[in-house]
Amino acid sequence: MRLPQAILTRAWRESANLAQLLPEVRTIESARSELRWITEYVHEKMTDRASKGIKVSEGDLQNKISHLCYLRGQKGFPLQYLLGSQPFGDSLEIKCRRGVLIPRWETEEWGIKVAQAIRRSHPFFTAGAQEDLDPGTDIPSEATGHTFKVLDLCTGTGCLALLFAEQLRAPTVKSVYVEGVDISQNAVDLARRNRSINVGQFEQYGTSVVFTRADMFALDVASDHFDIIIANPPYVSEEHYYSCRHTTRSVRRFEPKQALLGGIDFYRRIFQLAREGAVPAVVCEVADQEQLQEIVDECIDDGWDAGGMSDSAGVARTVIAWRKELSAWSWMKQLIDS
Amino acid sequence: MRIFRAVVRPWAAPVRKHCGRLFPAMRWFNTVQGGAIDYALHPKLLAKAQSLRAERDKLSKSLTDDGYDPAKALEQSRLDRVASNLARYEQFLPTLDDLHKLSVSEDPEALELRQDVLEEIEDIKQQLHDITIRIKNALISTHPFASYPCILEFRPGIGGTEAAIFAKDLMNMYVSYCTLKKWRYSILNVNEISGADGITEGILSIDESGAYERFRFEGGVHRVQRIPATESKGRVHTSAAAIVVLPQLDGGNEDSSDVERSFAPGEVRIDIMRARGAGGQHVNTTESAVRLTHIPTGITVSMQDSRSQHKNKAKAYMILRARLAEKEHAEKVANERQSRSSQVTSTDRSDKVRTYNYSQNRVTDHRCGFTMYDLDGCMDGTSLQTLLDKVAEWAQEEEVKNLENVE
């Protein structure tokens, strides 16, 4: 869709950089925000360089800014690849690189909601406080373990695994363990880098994060005793991938197909892993209501309670499932859309 | 005035000169008080001071029982000031009565000392006067938000682009002030205008406890008179920008969702800008703007500062809470005022508070009438303190007047 001439003229009058951004960014307001982020990023980088004794002129600075605006607006590069990162959670910085999917706001949103709900409601976290006061208390059997274990399948940049590490803080004498798995070596390398950048956000709470390269269809977690599986598996259907109405050009052109194309097979496998490993809870991101329904119908058996949770844009975004017989997880129904 | 009797009388210390020798045997006389004398507290104020003294003892007990709370500690120190000055007041007043009696005595020994006694009376009146001022100042209740950090909001008023530029100049003034004071601050949001160095909105968070009290009277319309950078004919224009001062209630709150959860489900509507289409993996947009609407009051907060929607949402919730707290407080004050005498003036009025005149290098505060010929120093933060102090003094005097006018 072509931009109205009036908007372009307005942008030109304001600044050439703004006008450069418009074809991809579409609105003046967003273009202004992006220009500000780009400018801040370049200034930061240049200050960094200057502190290392490398000379930078005002001209270099301006050139760098307009080059980035060109790549962003005219070539459609995602801003996150150009700036190399995306803020995530309360204080994580997730590095982004070509070849690994960019973290989405929807993922951040449900990740925070779920992690915080676990921390507020799961006996592992809530019983901890009482136990400190009174060492003799009987804690529910599901919560007797001293390590809460999270498995993040299809971890990509590691954003979800690190988010859970940031948000879940174990009571004293207990700890949290998060394992992220991805088939792509690129992704695992980047996830490890992200762990080392953000380790300060969780290591003092005794939380550890491990990234493994593995194909989830060949994974065996039967004896690992995970407490929850979280995943944002590839869920874009072939049909939606090639439809401009669903998938934007920038996604198709710049993000890895392997991170996107997928669907029901992945969910079937995730729930199979949960059954094999006796994992009591599963939360996965989904494409829409239709996919959610398909998953509930085809992948989840009678032993589970399940439902969907929508995002702030009102789209069905997650499937949430927990084993019926376990009281430690029954609070999860509060997360389900009413 | 019988309570005075319990107080130990300070013979040696406050009443110097001959008093010790003069009245060793003198006993209590009933207090004589003229309503109009300016060294005596109005009976209403005296009663109030006495009730605050009683409250102090309760408060200090709750401080030791419930642990430290900055707001309570501030209140405690105010009540301490009331109590200690009240004690001195109660010590001096009977002394003055004694001196009065003595000054009219026809006793030959007293007649001989009359001159000294009269001087002594003047001296004590002066001391009493100072004490009553201190009591009155301490009687002004601490603002409920006084100990909090604050949020300053800047918006252009009349004057188009020039007003937007001035709004930004004003925001920079407070930023410079904070930098000089080494106060922590962060700019929560800035909406810049096209083609000039101005803003349509700026939100500055000043993360120092007590910042609310410091900037409390900065709210209102600030007027600027200068030749705008955009003016080709070199004429002086008058434009304006408005400042809103809000309490920051969530300073240092580490759990981002606590604020969000302090609202009932359905109380706040969240709108994600341009959230159309499939979303999720299908789109890698940087759209992170968020708008909150508080349904019961209709207050809306938009935030687009950060690349993280989560952070924008957290900031928006913080601002929403601050606006609601300020609104609630303003309503409470308005109600109280209505039920009080009409003579009570308001220090929270939101009309024109100050003029910045560039060609005269002058800043005038219209409430206290103070003018400072150091505009540059004001705008770069170095002499803003002088202005803040003058306004604070004025506000204090105003409130003392109000105390006396209360029915």
Ligand SMILES: C[S@@+](CC[C@H](N)C(=O)[O-])C[C@H]1O[C@@H](n2cnc3c(N)ncnc32)[C@H](O)[C@@H]1O
């Ligand atoms: C949609 S991305 C999600 C990345 C990250 N969790 C996020 O939310 O941003 C899906 C990821 O799954 C990985 N993946 C695809 N097939 C896989 C498989 N069979 N086993 C494990 N990971 C796989 C891709 O490499 C990609 O990083």
